[in-house]
Structure formats: C-alpha cells, structure tokens
Amino acid sequence: MERTLNKAAVDIGTNSTRLLVVTPEGEAGRWQTVTGLGRGLSEKGLADESMARTVAALERYGELIAKWGVTAGRAVATSAVRDAANREVFLDRAEHALGFRPETIGGEEEARLSFSGAIGELSDPGNCMVVDIGGGSTEFVWRNREGIVQGVSLQLGSVRMTESVLGDRPPPRSQLQAAFAQAAEALGEVSLPLRSRVVGVAGTWTSLAAIGLRLEAYDRRRVHHSAITAAQMAILLAELAKLTIPETAAIPSLDPARAPVLLAGAVIAHESLRRLACTEALISESDLLDGVILTL
Secondary structure, X not given: OOHHHOEEEEEEOOXXXXXXXXXXXXXXXXXXXXXXXXOOOEOOEOOHHHHHHHHHHHXXXXXXXXXXXXXXXXXXXXXXXXXXXXXXXHHHHHHHHHOOOOEEOOHXXXXXXXXXXXXXXXXXXXXXXXEEEOXXXXXXXXXXXXXXXXXXXXXXXXHHHHHHHOOOOOOOHXXXXXXXXXXXXXXXXXXXXXXXXXXXXXXXXXXXXXXXXXOOOOOHHHHOOOEEEHHHHHHHHHHHOOOOHXXXXXXXXXXXXXXXXXXXXXXXXXXXXXXXXXXXXXXXXXXXXXXXXHOO
16 A cells, blocks of 8 residues: 555534545545534534534544555635634644644635535536535635636525524424525625536535435435436425424435434525526535545
C-alpha cells in the first residue's frame, strides 16, 4: 500500500458526519453517520450531547484513517460549527479524535467544493446549478459566463427549519405553511440565475431519490445520476407530511436517523426547484467530500 498517496476527506455537517478515503486505485470507502451536531444549537453553542455523538463518529473515522495509512487528509466543518460560540472547544475534541484539526469553512467555499465534486463526472456542467441542502444551510453554486464559479449560501437547512417551525409529526397545516414561508422568504432574498439543470447533492436529495425509486434498501449506484421531477417531489412531500417520525424512519431505503429532518429537507428541495423554474433535479452522490479530495 502506497501510504503517501492515500487521501482522506471528512465533512462535519450540521446533521451528518462523513468520511471518504481514496487510494491510487480509486475510492476505498465512503462512510456516513447521522450525528445531528446542530441539534440544540443555542446562543451558548453546540449542545454537549450533539458534540459527543459527533466526536464518537470522528474517533471511528480516525481509526479508519490510520488503518488506510492516510497521510494527506483534510476535514471541513460547516454551518453548525460556523455558528457556534463554543466552536474551538469542539474543534479541539475533533482534532484529538481525527489526528488533524478540522477547518471551519464559509458558505461560499462550501458551495465551491460541492460544485467541483458534483460536476466531476458530468459531460456538460456549464449550465448546471448545484443545490446542496444541509442541516444548517443550503448552498447554490454555478459557473457564470466567464467560467468563474459563484455561490450563495442561505441560512436555510433541514435541522434549522425542523427546530424552528416543524416541531410536530405529522405537522398541522400552520406549521407546514410556516415552513414553506420560511423557504420562500430565504430564496426570495437572493438573486439566482436560471439554469437548465439542477444537480442535487447531499443526504436530503439522495434520500428523497431513493424513496422516489421505491427501493427496498438504499443503493448508491441506483441513486447516483437518477432524476426526480418537480411533480414527484410534490407527491413525496405530501406523503411525508402525513407520517409520524417512527413511520418515516420505517421507510426501507431511509437511514432512520434522518427521519426527524427529512420533511424540512423536502420542503427546501421543492421550493428550490420552484424558485429555479426547473422541472427536475439530477441526483449526484458526488459532492463536497469529492471536492475536498480534489484539493489534496
């Protein structure tokens, strides 16, 4: 094994913590844990329980990184850590778990990394809008006419929306209306160019695609580069809005830990397609992690 050539990327998100290891032969493995780092985020910072769950996942990832003999690694922390008053406390613990210190990146850099990862396999990425729905923020990123990558990061995410307006399952009409209003308000405050293709990345999009495909178990190969139409999204959203959290968790292809925030993610996905006037989204399993690997 060529130790000097093995690379690792870690994404510490508001809802999920992920690891990608690549070798000269290709992808060695991709791991994901729903840790809910942003749950309970307050003015005091990240909640102790949320940090403990995430650090436990990072400890497992540190062991995998050591096992693969990784010598080039980069970890990035996004919305929840950006917003946390106690971020340095968390980063100290994360560094001890991983063996190297994570970077807290801004929304625009997060968008650029997601874009470079998502378009890597596309033959014609020029007219794409990459939409990355996270737990604490949503990024929109595209190439302008000069070929320069531009991005917008909104304080609109599945965990943030769930905790602010979608507290019940199934939600009463007033809560669902408040969720749509929150998404519409955030999307209405930014200027976004229209593109012929939306590329959806990260767990909300991939989970919705797997459910739309009616998979009996999650299958990354079938989800990657599948498509979900705006009409299908509306149907899925209506179905999810009728379910309790345990009923959502019982969906065969869904990671049960994602059940509490999936409805909010579906609202954001639905409103993103509407705002961008796109009739469907191409789903990509390549995303920020792949973009981070490209920087190593």
